[in-house]
Amino acid sequence: MEISAAGRLVVRITAADVGKRVSVRRLGEPGVTGEKFTDTVGVLTSWDNGVLLITRRDGESVRIPESSLVAGKVVPPAPARRRGPAASYEELARIASRAWRPVESQDLGEWELRAAAGFTRRANSVLPLGDPGMPLDEALTAVRRWYGERGLPAYVQTATGAEGTQELLCAELERRDWTREVTAELWIGALAPLADRAESSAVVLSREADEAWLSRYQRKGMSEVALRVLGSGPSVWFATVPGAGAPAAIGRCVVDGRWAGFAAVEVDPALRRQGLASAVMAALARRALDEGASAAWLQVETDNAGARAMYAGMGFAAHHAYHHYRAPGRADDERQRNHR
Numbered sequence: 591m592e593i594s595a596a597g598r599l600v601v602r603i604t605a606a607d608v609g610k611r612v613s614v615r616r617l618g619e620p621g622v623t624g625e626k627f628t629d630t631v632g633v634l635t636s637w638d639n640g641v642l643l644i645t646r647r648d649g650e651s652v653r654i655p656e657s658s659l660v661a662g663k664v665v666p667p668a669p670a671r672r673r674g675p676a677a678s679y680e681e682l683a684r685i686a687s688r689a690w691r692p693v694e695s696q697d698l699g700e701w702e703l704r705a706a707a708g709f710t711r712r713a714n715s716v717l718p719l720g721d722p723g724m725p726l727d728e729a730l731t732a733v734r735r736w737y738g739e740r741g742l743p744a745y746v747q748t749a750t751g752a753e754g755t756q757e758l759l760c761a762e763l764e765r766r767d768w769t770r771e772v773t774a775e776l777w778i779g780a781l782a783p784l785a786d787r788a789e790s791s792a793v794v795l796s797r798e799a800d801e802a803w804l805s806r807y808q809r810k811g812m813s814e815v816a817l818r819v820l821g822s823g824p825s826v827w828f829a830t831v832p833g834a835g836a837p838a839a840i841g842r843c844v845v846d847g848r849w850a851g852f853a854a855v856e857v858d859p860a861l862r863r864q865g866l867a868s869a870v871m872a873a874l875a876r877r878a879l880d881e882g883a884s885a886a887w888l889q890v891e892t893d894n895a896g897a898r899a900m901y902a903g904m905g906f907a908a909h910h911a912y913h914h915y916r917a918p919g920r921a922d923d924e925r926q927r928n929h930r
Contacts, residue, residue: 602663602664604637608635608637609635610633610664611634611664612632614642614654614661615661616654616658616660627660630644631644631647631665632652633758635761636761647911648750648773649773651760678754679749680719682887682909683719684719685849686712686851687704688823688844688846691713692819693705694706699720699722699723699724700718700719700723701716701718702716703733706819707815711771714742716744716747718746730917737917746759748915749913751908751909760913770916773892773912773913774890775910776909776910776912780884780905781879782884784875787868787875789873790831790873793829797826799821802832803828806830806836806840807840820854824846826842826843827845828840828842831866838857838858840856840870847882848884849883849886850874851888855867867900868904
């Protein structure tokens with residue numbers, strides 16, 4: 591906290607610091623925390639009518655009355671993480687997008703509108719990496735019209751928690767009553783240690799997702815559009831561990847330059863904790879190394895404690911959180927329930 595020469599806490603932020611990363615201390619709420627002070631670190635996304643809105647790394651917004659502030663300062667961007675390869679948010683967002691392509695897309699300035707008949711939010715949402723080329727309200731109107739023409743709800747995918755992410759856009763969407771439905775994280779790690787894990791001859795690699803692979807995949811009733819999304823990406827590999835009936839385990843990897851992206855790692859519930867997920871990822875990692883990759887990424891839901899523990903043990907660590915905001919005023923569309 592900022593302390594003056596006289597040893598007093600000082601508030602050194604103003605409304606002019608909106609958009610910057612700040613650290614503030616406020617008086618605790620009576621009967622809520624039990625603490626005299628509460629500290630908050632995040633991006634100052636607004637300061638209106640005596641209330642500060644600070645968006646934390648996990649995307650949660652905290653409202654703080656100006657009258658409760660006892661200290662505050664602008665802080666530098668979060669330091670680069672020591673674990674895993676160096677990477678910017680924009681680089682990872684583009685890599686992740688290329689690994690899960692829609693069947694239809696259109697540019698709106700520097701935003702990309704993506705659609706795939708409702709198969710997953712990632713392939714049916716706006717990726718806003720820059721300026722839409724028009725005022726935000728006009729851009730959001732254009733977004734809702736584009737998705738409405740396709741019979742789809744309008745989603746915008748945003749990110750928080752790293753340099754260059756979109757805390758300000760999150761705040762603007764929430765101010766306009768867009769609803770955040772899903773939050774997950776993108777994790778990164780080094781590829782070689784993953785490839786060095788014990789090799790298993792049981793893992794079979796293929797360029798296509800065959801009927802056996804699809805029988806283990808958690809999303810059922812696969813359409814032609816879904817198969818196109820699954821097969822999209824610069825260099826796509828599918829891994830299968832054969833089993834009695836459906837495969838014992840499966841996985842998917844997309845190699846794109848220095849990056850290898852892992853997804854759809856699924857294991858027969860009766861065979862979990864036997865190292866099958868690690869064997870699948872190791873086999874895919876070795877193939878990615880052969881193609882020149884050196885870094886790995888994957889996406890994991892914030893409430894999937896088992897997967898998070900497994901990936902942490904493999905050397906992965908969170909880079910940023912990402913969220914899907916849904917436009918207000920539309921009935922639920924069940925096709926959007928296949929998400930992440």
